[in-house]
Amino acid sequence: xxxxxxxxxxxxxxxxxxxxxxxxxxxxxxxxxxxxxxxxxxxxxxxxxxxxxxxxxxxxxxxxxxxxxxxxxxxxxxxxxxxxxxxxxxxxxxxxxxxxxxxxxxxxxxxxxxxxxxxxxxxxxxxxxxxxxxxxxxxxxxxxxxxxxxxxxxxxxxxxxxxxxxxxxxxxxxxxx
Amino acid sequence: xxxxxxxxxxxxxxxxxxxxxxxxxxxxxxxxxxxxxxxxxxxxxxxxxxxxxxxxxxxxxxxxxxxxxxxxxxxxxxxxxxxxxxxxxxxxxxxxxxxxxxxxxxxxxxxxxxxxxxxxxxxxxxxxxxxxxxxxxxxxxxxxxxxxxxxxxxxxxxxxxxxxxxxxxxxxxxxxxxxxxxxxxxxxxxxxxxxxxxxx
Numbered sequence: 001x002x003x004x005x006x007x008x009x010x011x012x013x014x015x016x017x018x019x020x021x022x023x024x025x026x027x028x029x030x031x032x033x034x035x036x037x038x039x040x041x042x043x044x045x046x047x048x049x050x051x052x053x054x055x056x057x058x059x060x061x062x063x064x065x066x067x068x069x070x071x072x073x074x075x076x077x078x079x080x081x082x083x084x085x086x087x088x089x090x091x092x093x094x095x096x097x098x099x100x101x102x103x104x105x106x107x108x109x110x111x112x113x114x115x116x117x118x119x120x121x122x123x124x125x126x127x128x129x130x131x132x133x134x135x136x137x138x139x140x141x142x143x144x145x146x147x148x149x150x151x152x153x154x155x156x157x158x159x160x161x162x163x164x165x166x167x168x169x170x171x172x173x174x175x176x177x
Numbered sequence: 178x179x180x181x182x183x184x185x186x187x188x189x190x191x192x193x194x195x196x197x198x199x200x201x202x203x204x205x206x207x208x209x210x211x212x213x214x215x216x217x218x219x220x221x222x223x224x225x226x227x228x229x230x231x232x233x234x235x236x237x238x239x240x241x242x243x244x245x246x247x248x249x250x251x252x253x254x255x256x257x258x259x260x261x262x263x264x265x266x267x268x269x270x271x272x273x274x275x276x277x278x279x280x281x282x283x284x285x286x287x288x289x290x291x292x293x294x295x296x297x298x299x300x301x302x303x304x305x306x307x308x309x310x311x312x313x314x315x316x317x318x319x320x321x322x323x324x325x326x327x328x329x330x331x332x333x334x335x336x337x338x339x340x341x342x343x344x345x346x347x348x349x350x351x352x353x354x355x356x357x358x359x360x361x362x363x364x365x366x367x368x369x370x371x372x373x374x375x376x377x
Contacts, residue, residue, distance in 0.1 A: 003182040010186030011193070018194025019201075023233045026202050027240035034244065055295070055303070056338075061244050062293040063345060066303040067285050092283040092349050094251055102240045104227035107251035109350070111282075151245060155283060157308050 027102040034061060035074060035149065046082060048073050048152070048172045053162050069156035069165035073174035078146035081126035083138070085173040088112035088119050089165070092155040095121055100145040108139065110152065124177070125150070135177065150174060202237035218365040219263070220255035220346060224356070242293040253281075253351045253359075258343035260368045266343060268296075268325050268336045270373040274305070274344070275320035276366035282350035283307050286366065288323065290339050300327070300335035323368075344368075 037060065043049045051070040052058040064070070075082050075097075086095045093110040110121050122138040125148060132140055152172070154165040199205045214223040225231040226239055227248040239246055246254060258266050266272070274286065285306035290296045295303055309332060310319035321332035323344075336342055346366065348355065355362045 003179065006179055007182030007186035010183045011190035014187045014190030015194040015197070018191045019198045020194075020233065022195045022198035023201060023237050026198070026204070026237045030240040030244065055301075056297045056299075059295050062241070063243050063246075063287075063289055064295065065285060065287060065347065066295065067287075067306050067308070094247070094349075096245075096247055096251065098245060102227075102236060102244060103229050103231070104246065104248045104251075105229070107247050111350075149245075155308075157306060 028100055031098070031100055031102050031149075032147075035147065038072065038074060043072060043074060045074050045076055046175050048169050048174050050166045050169055053159070065153075067155065067157045069152075069154045069162045071152040071165075071169060071172070073150040075125055075148040075150055075174070076146050077125055077127050077130070077143065077148065079176060081124050081130050081132060081135070081177050083135075083173060083175060083177050084121075084123045084125065084150055086110050086121045086152055087168045087171050088117055088121070089154045089168070092153075094153050095123065096151050096153070097123070097125060097141050097143070098149045098151070099143050100147045105143060105148075106139075106141045110154070198237070201234050203241045215255075215359050217255065217360050217363045219259045219261070219368075220257045220363070220365050222253060222255045222359065224249045224253075226254060249351065249356055252347055252349045253355065255346040255348075255363070255365075256343050257346075257368065258341070260370045262370065264370060265341055266323075266336075266368070267341055267373070268339045271322065271324040271328075271371045273320055273322055273369045273371055274334075274366050275318075275369070277317045277319070277364050279307070279346075279348050279364065280352040280355040280362055281348035284346065284348045286334070286344055286346050288334050288336060288339055288342050288344050291341050291343075296335070296337060296339035296342065298335055298337040298339075300337055302327070302333045302335040305332055305334055322371075 048071045054064040054066040089110050090112050095108050097106040099105050124135050124138045124140050156162045156165045227246045285304050287304040305321045310316045322328045323334050323336050325337040
C-alpha cells in the first residue's frame, strides 16, 4: 500500500511539473519555428516583406484571413531599438507587434479614416533599459525578449487592392535606428 | 524497494503530464477550440486572446490554432464548429449562413479545416465579408451557402476538402458595447443545415 501511495505521489508531482513546463514552453517554441520557417523562405531580418495573397496554396500560418493583405517584419532588438513606419490605408488596417511568447503587445490603426490618423504611423521597438530619450515623438513598445515580429494587416479583398497595399512597401520602414 | 514505485510513478507522470499539455494546446487531435470564456449561441471566444493576461492554456491553444491573433480592442474572434441545432459542421452537408450588420468597423467569416488551415481546394470561395454583403446590397440581411460544390446562385463559401470544419467570425475594431456585453450585443449568424449526403 505504501509503495502504491509513493508511486501515486511521484506521478502527481511529475504530472503537474511536466504539464506546466510543456504548456508554458509551447507558444515560444511554435513562434520560434514559424520565425525559422519565414527566414528559410527568404524573409530577411528588418525588412517589410509582403506575403502573397492568402490562398490554401500560399498559407504559411494557421487561420490566415483571405481578405487581408499581410506584410511581415522579423525584428531583433538585441543590438538596439528598431524603428517601424507604416503609411496609412484608406480602409481597415493595423500595425501589430508580437513578442517571442506570442503575446500581441501593440496594435495601432493605419486606417486613414480613424480619429487622429496621420499619413504615417511610427513606432520604436526596444528592450527595457535601451536609451529612447532622443526618439520622443514616436510611440514606444518595450518587449521582454529581443526577438519580435511585426505585422501589417490591410483590408484588400481584391487583386487590385492587394497590389495597392504592396505598392506601399517601399515607403514603409522596419530598420535599426 | 521504495525507489521502484517512485521511478515508475515519476516516468508515467512525466509522460502523462506532457501528453496532457499537448492535448490541452490542441497539438494532439482536433478538439481544441479558440477559447471558451464566451459562448454566444455556439460562437465561442475568449477576451484574453493575444493579451498578456491569457492563461497558459489559452496562450498555448492560440499559438497552435490562432497564431498572431490580435487583442480584443483591435479584433475579436468568434468560432463555431456546430450548426444552429448543435450538429457538428461537416463537408458532407450544405448550410445557409445568415445574419445582419456586425458591431464593429469591418467583419468577415472564414472557413477552416480541423487543423486550422484554409481547406485545400481551388474554388476561390474562402470567406464571406462585409464588403461582399455591401456589394450584394444587403449589409443588414445577408446570407451565403456553405457547400462542397458551387450552388450556382447566391453567395458561396466552399467546404470542399474541409472535412469536419469550423468557421471564424472576425470583427475588427469592435464597438465598446460588444466587448462589454458580448452575449447581449453580438447578433450571432444563423447556421442552418439544409441537407446532408444524398438528402439533397
